[in-house]
Amino acid sequence: MDVKFEIWMIISVVVLFLTGLTALCMGQFNVPIDQVISILFGRGSTLKNAATVIWQVRMPRILFSMLAGAGLAAAGAAFQSLFSNPLATPDTLGTANGASFGAALGILLGISYVGIQLSAMFFGILAVILVFIVTKRSSGQNKGPIIMVILAGLVISSLFSSLVTLTKFVADPNNILPAITFWLMGSFSSISYKSLQMGTPFIIVGLIVLYLLRYRMNAMSLSSDEAKSLGVNLPLIRGLIIFSSAAITASVVAICGVIGWLGLLIPHIARMLFGNDNRRVIPASIVFGAEFMLLTDTIARCASNTEIPVSILTAIIGAPVFIILLRKTGGIRI
Amino acid sequence: MKFEVQHGCFSYQKEDIVLRNMFLHVDEGQVISILGPNGSGKTTLLKCMLGFLKFSSGTVLCNGIDQKETKQSEFWQKVAYVPQARIQTFPYLVKETVLMGRSAYLNLFQMPSEKDQEIAEAAMKQAGIFYLAEKSCAELSGGEMQLVLIARALASQPEMLVMDEPETGLDFRNQLLVLNLIKKLSKEENLSVVFNTHYPEHALEVSDYTLMLMKNGGSLFGTTKDIMTEKNMQAAFGVKIKIIEENIDGVKYASILPVSLLEDEKV
Numbered sequence: 039m040d041v042k043f044e045i046w047m048i049i050s051v052v053v054l055f056l057t058g059l060t061a062l063c064m065g066q067f068n069v070p071i072d073q074v075i076s077i078l079f080g081r082g083s084t085l086k087n088a089a090t091v092i093w094q095v096r097m098p099r100i101l102f103s104m105l106a107g108a109g110l111a112a113a114g115a116a117f118q119s120l121f122s123n124p125l126a127t128p129d130t131l132g133t134a135n136g137a138s139f140g141a142a143l144g145i146l147l148g149i150s151y152v153g154i155q156l157s158a159m160f161f162g163i164l165a166v167i168l169v170f171i172v173t174k175r176s177s178g179q180n181k182g183p184i185i186m187v188i189l190a191g192l193v194i195s196s197l198f199s200s201l202v203t204l205t206k207f208v209a210d211p212n213n214i215l216p217a218i219t220f221w222l223m224g225s226f227s228s229i230s231y232k233s234l235q236m237g238t239p240f241i242i243v244g245l246i247v248l249y250l251l252r253y254r255m256n257a258m259s260l261s262s263d264e265a266k267s268l269g270v271n272l273p274l275i276r277g278l279i280i281f282s283s284a285a286i287t288a289s290v291v292a293i294c295g296v297i298g299w300l301g302l303l304i305p306h307i308a309r310m311l312f313g314n315d316n317r318r319v320i321p322a323s324i325v326f327g328a329e330f331m332l333l334t335d336t337i338a339r340c341a342s343n344t345e346i347p348v349s350i351l352t353a354i355i356g357a358p359v360f361i362i363l364l365r366k367t368g369g370i371r372i
Numbered sequence: 373m374k375f376e377v378q379h380g381c382f383s384y385q386k387e388d389i390v391l392r393n394m395f396l397h398v399d400e401g402q403v404i405s406i407l408g409p410n411g412s413g414k415t416t417l418l419k420c421m422l423g424f425l426k427f428s429s430g431t432v433l434c435n436g437i438d439q440k441e442t443k444q445s446e447f448w449q450k451v452a453y454v455p456q457a458r459i460q461t462f463p464y465l466v467k468e469t470v471l472m473g474r475s476a477y478l479n480l481f482q483m484p485s486e487k488d489q490e491i492a493e494a495a496m497k498q499a500g501i502f503y504l505a506e507k508s509c510a511e512l513s514g515g516e517m518q519l520v521l522i523a524r525a526l527a528s529q530p531e532m533l534v535m536d537e538p539e540t541g542l543d544f545r546n547q548l549l550v551l552n553l554i555k556k557l558s559k560e561e562n563l564s565v566v567f568n569t570h571y572p573e574h575a576l577e578v579s580d581y582t583l584m585l586m587k588n589g590g591s592l593f594g595t596t597k598d599i600m601t602e603k604n605m606q607a608a609f610g611v612k613i614k615i616i617e618e619n620i621d622g623v624k625y626a627s628i629l630p631v632s633l634l635e636d637e638k639v
Binding site: 253 | 419422424444445448449452453458460461462463464465468472473475476477478480481482483484508528
């Protein structure tokens with residue numbers, strides 16, 4: 039649809055691929071690039087254990103961090119349109135905290151991996167629906183003013199985070215409490231093909247639905263009467279966006295804890311580069327999100343001898359950007 | 373298109389009736405203006421006509437078929453809504469905004485095609501804003517934005533336009549631009565237009581029929597000439613009104629002068 043955008047996307051995908059290749063080389067155990075390529079083509083390596091490290095440890099982690107980044111960024115972009123609000127993301131609106139409560143509850147009750155994921159998803163969706171109800175009642179319209187949505191998100195978010203604390207409070211301090219605490223910090227370190235199998239289907243389905251709905255998001259971002267008058271089936275599309283975004287967020291949360299800020303940061307970078315048309319914002323968010331998460335996670339695992347939780351890095355970059363955006367957009371009325 | 377409201381009633385709360393047994397009839401190529409004092413339910417009526425709110429009783433007929441039995445997407449291919457111009461949260465380009473008018477023809481996952489782009493371009497030309505196509509809506513003036521929204525409505529190739537105070541807040545020139553466009557669309561494209569307005573002069577100037585809403589929920593409907601009398605307006609607005617007619621270059625223009633508050637209200 040636009041040559042400049044297409045060139046950007048092709049370059050970004052190539053860069054993403056090269057970053058992935060570089061990330062495969064890097065880590066405590068350095069594998070040279072020629073060895074990595076030889077391993078990837080199934081010709082093995084002269085280095086001992088290199089093939090195992092590449093295939094069993096780094097590959098699933100790199101794949102999942104890209105998928106998680108793509109998913110969180112797309113979900114953030116979708117929420118911004120859904121709430122006509124530049125500050126709406128699954129973490130500012132409580133989905134992430136809702137999902138972490140669901141997951142913490144699951145860990146506490148000792149249910150299976152799939153159970154934890156479903157419980158995370160359920161509470162993630164519940165959190166968005168609560169935000170919707172709170173803002174709807176207070177303003178008499180379907181979309182409250184920006185500040186209302188953010189305040190409602192804040193309240194719902196802190197409600198769920200105190201529920202997480204409650205779960206921690208009642209958890210067995212010897213084994214369950216540390217499990218919940220470490221997992222809440224957010225880390226890709228324990229990713230294996232098994233956890234990939236559990237988490238990826240929801241993320242991929244969510245991503246596909248959001249990608250397919252991208253043009254509808256343009257109309258969704260207008261006032262609800264306008265959106266309706268453009269022939270948009272509001273309840274259906276709202277439902278699909280909420281469900282897909284919550285499925286993505288909850289799957290990421292259930293596998294590696296809360297990773298904040300990405301959903302806010304990446305879509306705005308896409309908007310600054312390509313304008314607000316979601317036909318460009320969504321694909322760009324997917325590619326940039328994957329790249330950003332891959333970079334952050336590679337830094338998190340390579341920068342020091344002990345791994346830095348990745349959510350700390352995203353917050354250090356994300357918080358200042360959020361403040362800048364808040365100052366820039368705080369005055370907008372819907 | 374033929375559009376009718378029969379026995380339309382609406383109230384937000386039980387005791388507080390906004391619209392009472394209201395009639396409205398629109399035919400192809402006709403322009404209908406809706407007038408009334410603040411709080412008489414002009415916007416409520418538009419919302420009810422478009423199905424954003426539901427009449428508590430009464431029937432809405434589109435081309436003789438009950439609105440309740442029409443599919444939403446089909447309804448919005450025939451009827452287009454022009455809201456009051458407002459700031460977009462995420463400012464789109466003018467061409468992107470107008471293209472959204474094609475949405476009613478697209479399936480859930482469908483992208484607009486080349487043909488949709490062409491139709492949107494034609495709509496921009498019709499509304500006289502094609503030169504703004506590459507601009508961001510955030511950079512437009514109120515008048516330009518109003519024309520963009522009209523272009524977006526035209527992009528859905530509707531049979532009827534429903535406009536919410538299209539000339540409010542615009543300067544004289546932009547008011548005339550909008551009014552002339554309404555006239556042109558009804559005459560040349562045979563479009564039906566329903567618009568509500570605060571300016572009785574505009575109603576006199578462009579509309580064939582007028583619906584006048586009263587404070588108590590009652591309403592008058594008839595040809596603009598019959599409805600827009602000093603007596604009716606005085607009753608509706610609670611203000612002493614004088615209609616002044618002026619002949620300029622052989623064309624009659626009417627100006628409506630709110631003379632004073634009624635005697636018993638004077639402070």
